[in-house]
Amino acid sequence: MVRESLETLKDEFLSRIAEGASEEEVERLRIEYLGRKGKLTFLFRGFKELPPEERPELGEALNRLRQFVEDRLEFRLGELKQREKERILKAERVDITLPGSRWERGRIHPLTLVMDEIIDVFLTMGFEIARGPDIEDDYHNFEALNMPPDHPARDMQDTFFVSQDRLLRTHTSPVQIRVMEQRRPPLQIIAPGAVFRHDDDATHSPMFHQVEGFMVDSHIAFSDLKGVLTHFLRQVLRPETGVRFRPSFFPFTEPSAEIDIQCLLCEGGGSTSEGQPCRVCKGTGWLEILGAGMIDPEVFRFVGYNPDQVSGFAFGMGVERIAMLKYGIEDIRLFFQNDLRFLRQFS
Ligand code: PHE
DSSP: OHHHHHHHHHHHHHHHHHHOOSHHHHHHHHHHHHSTTOHHHHHHHHHTTSOGGGHHHHHHHHHHHHHHHHHHHHHHHHHHHHHHHHHHHHHTOOOTTSOOOOOOOOOOOHHHHHHHHHHHHHHHTTOEEOOOOSEEEHHHHTGGGTOOTTOGGGGGSOOOBSSSSEEEOSSSTHHHHHHHHHOOSOEEEEEEEEEEOSOOBTTBOSEEEEEEEEEEETTOOHHHHHHHHHHHHHHHSOTTOOEEEEEEEETTEEEEEEEEEEOTTTTTSOBOTTSOBOTTTTTSSEEEEEEEEEEOHHHHHHTTOOTTTOEEEEEEEEHHHHHHHHHTOOOGGGGGSOOHHHHTTOO
16 A cells, blocks of 8 residues: 555656756755655655564665655756756857957047147147137137227127127137236247137138247247247148248237248149149138237236336137148038048048
8 A cells, every 4th residue: 555655656756847847846846745744754754653564665665765756856956957057058159250349449530630739849849838718708808909899800700799798719819818917927828729700611610729829028029930930830731831921910919920831732833733723822822821920018018017028929820721731621611520431531
């Protein structure tokens, strides 16, 4: 009788364990059969009530069954663990023969390249860098630069006003005022940065960049201006570039000059090899590149300097214009469209 129930128990266990599909289910089976209240444990208890002559044989059968159940549970657990391992391996499979993904390499924007180059030349000459705010007040952008309200020169720079008194600076010249208000000569400064004018076509952008420069000391002469700018232009452009100074006017410099360089395309000849007028310099052979002059005594008075004791020069240049001439770019808007085909060409 007992022997039969052992067989039934074994068969039942075998089909149960075949169905056990997870480690938890197998663990539950272990408790169900071998636990303190388990089916096998129950049989072991009944064992004591058997007549002594039946005990050895049945005891052995019981022990074998327990061993069998234990082995089976262990084996099933191993199977399930292995299956899980294979599932994970499959799910996380990596095809190491696939080509790798490349890092996208960024490039420095052409304007930054040119700006850095300009700054480098001046740093080498002993200039230091100063910066001013993009949003200026009327006083620093115009008035202290000798452009009183209603001065016609204000029209040269179509201005974006933020409020009655605040505006987007139309040039970097207000940095001259801000530095001189704070410090005493000798000064040898450049002021790079963004400027804003209400202007928008192939050669004008509402936002562009300038580098301002100025030098103030007790005996600064126009020849110093010529020397510094000629050296600068030959460093940034070509060592043999022709440079010419033309009389001009700015309210904040006296005398004032505009500086031209020999055309980089036709090299000053003014025409193409086919005899057509050069399209870059429009046949003149020269390109305007800088505004400059000796700082006006009125400007010195505004910042509290004595014009009888100090003199100085100042200049300002457009970074986009220099970059366009240097690289032969015909439309200023290309700088700001972020077209990678354009930007990738510079390094
Ligand atoms: N600020 C002038 C401009 O933007 C350039 C300039 C600077 C001219 C310094 C003379 C001296 O046109």
